[in-house]
Amino acid sequence: MQKMAATLGFLSVDCLVSFHIKKNYRKFQGLISFLIFSADYFNEGESLSEDSKLRFDTCQLLWQQMKSEAEELQEELNKNLFDKLIEFLEKSHLEFRKKSTNWNYQIKSREIPTAALVLGVNVTDHDLTFKGLTAMLRDTITPYVVSLQAKECPDVKHLLQKLASQVMGCHIDMESTEEEEEECVQLSQKKMHYSMAFLSTWYRNVTQKKGSESVNKKITSSSQWKKSPPIVIILKDIESFSTKVLQDFIIISSQYLHQLPIVLVLGIATSPIIIHRLLPHAVSFLCIELLQSLSCKEHLAKLLDKLLLTTRFPFKLNEKALQVLINIFLYHDFSVQNFIKGLQLAILEHFYSQPLSILCCDLPEVKRRIHSLSEDQCESIRRLPSFMRYVEKQTPEKQVASLTNERFLKGRMERKSLSLHIYHENFFIVLKCLHAFTSSLPKYPLGRQIRELYCACLEKNIWESQEYEPALQLLRMLAKDELMAILHKCVEVFRSSPGKQLGSTAEKLKEFLAQFQSLEESNEEENGSGSQQKGLQKTDLYHLQKSLLEMKELRSSNKKQTKFEVQRDKVVDMIDNLVRKYLFPPDTQTLYEVVYFTGAHTLREHLNAAPRIALHTALNNPYHYLKNQALKSEDDSIPNVAPDICIAYKLHLECSRLINVVDWSEAFATVVTAAEETDPNSTASEEIKEIIHARFIRAVSELELLGFIKPTKQKTDHVARLTWGGC
Known part of the structure; x- marks a missing residue:
């Protein structure tokens, strides 16, 4: 990263210390953005060459595609949570909406409709969720969305000031008349009048002045909300709020529910029990709806599946680099957004440090670029360790042609780039199938998450590990219903994958499913599968080893296997053959260095x-x-x-x-x-x-x-x- 420091020579030392030590990811993101849009970063201070410009354009295009995919995934995961929240808001304040023109009625219950959002401990990602939530609410429900943080509200006075100023600020943004804007600004300057009474008077004047018109013409939800939109108050970090401030605010708000349609949204990082710890029973004026977001580990698994476990994006990480990012995620912040920023840094470093990264693009573009390689670039290919291993295995005539004939070399590289693409297609399909088989085994010998299995396969031949054979033995003890459920998952994997070489394997899986469904369940099969299923339910190591020994003794005896057991063994043998044929490490492939980033030390230096x-x-x-x-x-x-x-x-x-x-x-x-x-x-x-x-x-x-x-x-x-x- 010496070029990075030279490019940013104008920065002060304290800024660099903040970048390297405090892990200020906002500054880090700005730094990466600066470098991404500075094409000179790829030139080492020299004049802009065609090669460096091409690498810069390829890097920028690849990152924009991966970033868009990550954002779409984030929106998809948030959609379910936001839909439930909108449904909850539609049910709240029904009486208020029915009698929105009558300001003298009293509601029987003083409970504030409250949505408790359990977002997980990845606090650094909460801002992105709340930002999307605020935009969605303002477009569909109400312009009056307020976001409050504990550091902004040391007491009730400051909380009410923030609340009123943001509510009126939202109103100003939504209105177009200058007179109303000036009136709201004058009111917002009189901070001594900030109170719930003042806010209720202001809200009544605004909604009555509009009459039957919508306060916000952009709102697309129910017409009932258009006449009297709710005031949604988001408390982002509920754990950080002072207990007294929170209690006083809730008590005050509950007294004005007949005048203000207040809805609370509580951002919770730990557990919903924190609400009961902060609020005693005497002030529990909350009608709580619990909403759970997807856990950060599941989010990471989906992100890896979208960005790395696919042939859509050619860029990949080797085992050590991926493990650095995963360790930072697991042992520091559980932040998916910071994982994405680390991946962004890896992409930048790969395209900067590897001149042949111009071939890290889509397959049709790779073929075109191979034919336009210069003499120096061809020589760089010959110096790749993976290419040298490939040449050593060729005949003497082909070795000489590969080292001297550029045309012959380009033809070979075109074939090898296609082979690398096909290898990845088959690798990811078999990897997902193996994970479907082993993710539910007792003690998870090959890992519970697919990232664990993926890292193991990147490092070495998975069948040479100590955990592989015990995993196969456990697979030979699966019950019929468990095995059929796994086979259904594998069939879905083949349907969703573009690979064509493994088409015959998909047909075999369907045949096995048909055979299992047609098997008649005899008493012998029920007893055998039942006892085996009971053995698999033991999760302690002693009973696990005991079950394996019993299985070996049964196999050594002359007891005849049932039809189900025979078919089950065939399924396990087929999976074993697929693993040994397709799951060898990617560093055995020619042109491995072109698409795989191996600078784990760089990531560790700048992120940890x-x-x-x-x-x-x-x-x-x-x-x-x-x-x-x-x-x-x-x-x-x-x-x-x-x-x-x-x-x-x-x-x-x-x-x-x-x-x-x-x-x-x-x-x-x-x-x-x-x-x-x-x-x-x-x-x-x-x-x-x-x-x-x-x-x-x-x-x-x-x-x-x-x-x-x-x-x-x-x-x-x-x-x-x-x-x-x-x-």
């Missing part, structure tokens, strides 16, 4: 950085990130052109536990003015000293903010070191 090492490197050696030749020093000297925080940091390393601020300031000024020739008696010199003193104060403040120093009461003109030998 070590704070202490990166901080010390950034402050002690800014050249490592900025790549400015003026900052490079062979000895341990301090260049005067280094950022102020770096100079102050290196000077403080030379001090003991207590640092004299005066001496520190003088040393700082000496380093900064080392290369400057100024007259000490001139007026300009005094101004320069004041500027240098201000720069020193700022650098010290930044070091204190980072936690390297702190004020001390032992000596008034000293500060204390806190880390790395200073305690």
